[in-house]
Amino acid sequence: MRVADRIHDKLTAAFAPSVLVVHDDSANHAGHAGATRDDGSKGETHFRVRIVSETFAGLSRVERQRRVYAVLADEMAGSVHALSLTALSPAEV
Helix, strand or coil: CCHHHHHHHHHHHHHCCCEEEEEECHHHHCCCHHHECCCCCECCCEEEEEEECHHHCCCCHHHHHHHHHHHCHHHHHCCCCEEEEEEECHHHC
16 A cells, blocks of 8 residues: 555544645655655655644644644654645634
């Protein structure tokens, strides 16, 4: 399973988002030290995520990020080098 698909599946299960976009930005980072995965392959290392969920209502930006990073702990400890995250409640869209 692709890393982007795992990210999508985990965030969907954890937050039941109304909007979830997972974009692989790895090609924009070619040549960067973090662009190569632990297994030596290239790609699927840099992601941009936009998630809108009622779960985030009333939470600070930092707490939202903490919760997303906790769900994606395995990916962040493994092949994902960078994650750009926008986490919003439906009222903020």
